[in-house]
Amino acid sequence: MTKVLYNHDINEKALQEKKIAVIGYGSQGHAHALNLKESGFQVVVGLRPGKSWDKAVEDGHQVESVADATKQADVIMILLPDEYQPKIYAESIEPNLEEGNALAFAHGFNVHFSQIVPPENVDVFLVAPKGPGHLVRRTFEDGAGVPALFGIYQDYTGNATETALAYAKGVGGGRAGILETTFQEETETDLFGEQAVLCGGVTSLIKAGFETLTEAGYQPEVAYFECLHEMKLIVDLLYEGGFENMRYSISDTAQWGDFVSGPRVIDADTKARMKDILTDIQNGTFAHGWILENQANRPQFNAINNRENKHEIEVVGRKLRELMPFVKQAKKAKDVVSNGTR
Ligand SMILES: NC(=O)C1=CN([C@@H]2O[C@H](COP(=O)(O)OP(=O)(O)OC[C@H]3O[C@@H](n4cnc5c(N)ncnc54)[C@H](OP(=O)(O)O)[C@@H]3O)[C@@H](O)[C@H]2O)C=CC1
Numbered sequence: 001m002t003k004v005l006y007n008h009d010i011n012e013k014a015l016q017e018k019k020i021a022v023i024g025y026g027s028q029g030h031a032h033a034l035n036l037k038e039s040g041f042q043v044v045v046g047l048r049p050g051k052s053w054d055k056a057v058e059d060g061h062q063v064e065s066v067a068d069a070t071k072q073a074d075v076i077m078i079l080l081p082d083e084y085q086p087k088i089y090a091e092s093i094e095p096n097l098e099e100g101n102a103l104a105f106a107h108g109f110n111v112h113f114s115q116i117v118p119p120e121n122v123d124v125f126l127v128a129p130k131g132p133g134h135l136v137r138r139t140f141e142d143g144a145g146v147p148a149l150f151g152i153y154q155d156y157t158g159n160a161t162e163t164a165l166a167y168a169k170g171v172g173g174g175r176a177g178i179l180e181t182t183f184q185e186e187t188e189t190d191l192f193g194e195q196a197v198l199c200g201g202v203t204s205l206i207k208a209g210f211e212t213l214t215e216a217g218y219q220p221e222v223a224y225f226e227c228l229h230e231m232k233l234i235v236d237l238l239y240e241g242g243f244e245n246m247r248y249s250i251s252d253t254a255q256w257g258d259f260v261s262g263p264r265v266i267d268a269d270t271k272a273r274m275k276d277i278l279t280d281i282q283n284g285t286f287a288h289g290w291i292l293e294n295q296a297n298r299p300q301f302n303a304i305n306n307r308e309n310k311h312e313i314e315v316v317g318r319k320l321r322e323l324m325p326f327v328k329q330a331k332k333a334k335d336v337v338s339n340g341t342r
C-alpha cells in the first residue's frame with residue numbers, strides 16, 4: 001500500500017527558520033496562512049490593496065504587495081485563482097525570486113500545462129489539500145484536518161521534500177494523512193474529481209432528481225429536502241464509514257432501491273462519458289478551453305453561472321436555509337474573506 005504520512009512522521013525543521021509568503025487570501029489562502037501561523041511558522045501574506053488585504057490585516061497577518069512578500073520569503077505559496085496566476089507570477093513573483101527559494105502551489109494546473117515555467121534554481125513543490133479551503137480552516141480549528149497530497153516538481157536545494165512535508169503538516173494535512181503524488185497525477189485527478197464526481201457530477205445528479213420530482217408535480221420544498229439537503233447527511237455517513245456505514249443506517253427498502261436503481265441512473269454509458277472527460281483533461285483539451293474562456297473574459301462561465309443561480313432549486317433552497325440558522329454557509333465565509341466585512 002502507498003505510504004500515508006502523519007504528523008509523527010514529519011520533522012518541521014526545514015521550515016522553522018524560514019518565512020512563508022502566502023500569495024492570495026481566498027478560500028485556500030486564508031486557511032493556509034492562519035493554520036501555518038498557528039502551527040508556529042512565520043507567515044507574510046501577499047496581496048493587492050482591497051478587501052482581502054483588509055481582512056488579512058484584521059486577522060493579524062503581516063501583509064505586503066505580492067512583490068514585497070516574495071522578496072522577503074523563502075517559500076512562496078501561490079494561492080491565487082488558477083486563471084490569474086500566470087500574469088501575476090510573471091509580473092510580481094518571478095522577478096523577485098532568489099536562488100534556493102521554494103515556489104509552491106496547491107494545484108498543479110499552471111505548471112503541468114506550462115502556463116508557469118519556473119526558473120531552474122528554485123525548488124518547486126505542491127501541497128494540495130483534498131478539500132475546500134473553508135473546511136481546511138474549519139477542521140483545523142476543530143482539532144482535525146483535511147488529507148493533503150504533496151509532490152516535488154524540482155528539487156534544486158535537495159531539501160524540497162522536507163520543506164513540502166513540513167508545509168503539509170503546518171496546514172493540518174498530517175492529522176488526516178499526507179500522500180506523495182506528481183504534478184501530473186494531482187492535476188489530472190483533481191480536475192477529473194471536481195468535474196465528474198464532486199462538483200459537476202453531484203450538482204447535475206441533484207438537479208436532475210429535483211427537476212424529475214417537481215416536473216411530476218411534487219412540492220419544490222419536498223424535492224429540495226429530498227435531493228439536496230439530505231445529500232449532506234448521507235455523505236456524512238459515507239465519509240465516516242464508506243458505503244457499508246451508510247447502508248447500515250438507511251432502511252433495507254432504501255438499500256434494495258440503491259442496489260437495483262442506482263446502476264440504472266449511473267450506467268456504462270455514464271462511465272464511458274466519464275472516460276471522455278478524463279481524456280479531455282489528459283490531452284489538454286479542457287485546459288485549452290478554460291484558458292481561452294478566460295482570455296475572452298468568461299462569456300460562457302458568466303452566462304451559465306447566472307442561469308444556475310436562478311434555478312428553482314437555488315431559489316427554494318435560499319428560503320429554506322434562512323429558517324435553519326445552524327446550517328453553516330461557506331459562501332458567507334468566502335464573502336467575508338473577499339469583502340473584508342465580518
Ligand atoms: N478552493 C479550494 O478549496 C481549492 C483550491 N485549490 C487551488 O488553490 C489555489 C487558490 O484557489 P482558491 O483558494 O479557490 O482561490 P480564490 O478565488 O479563493 O482566491 C482569491 C484570492 O486571490 C486574490 N487575488 C485575485 N487576484 C489578485 C491579484 N491580481 N493580485 C493579488 N491578489 C489577487 C484575491 O484578493 P482580492 O480580494 O483582492 O480579489 C483573494 O484573496 C488554486 O490553485 C486552486 O486550484 C486547491 C485545492 C482546493
Ligand SMILES: CC[C@](O)(C(C)=O)C(=O)O
Binds near residue numbers: 131132
Ligand atoms: C473539488 C473542487 C476543488 O478541487 C477542491 C475544493 O478540492 C477545487 O478546485 O476547488
Ligand SMILES: [Mg+2]
Binds near residue numbers: 129130131194
Ligand atoms: Mg480538489
Ligand SMILES: [Mg+2]
Binds near residue numbers: 107190191
Ligand atoms: Mg480543484
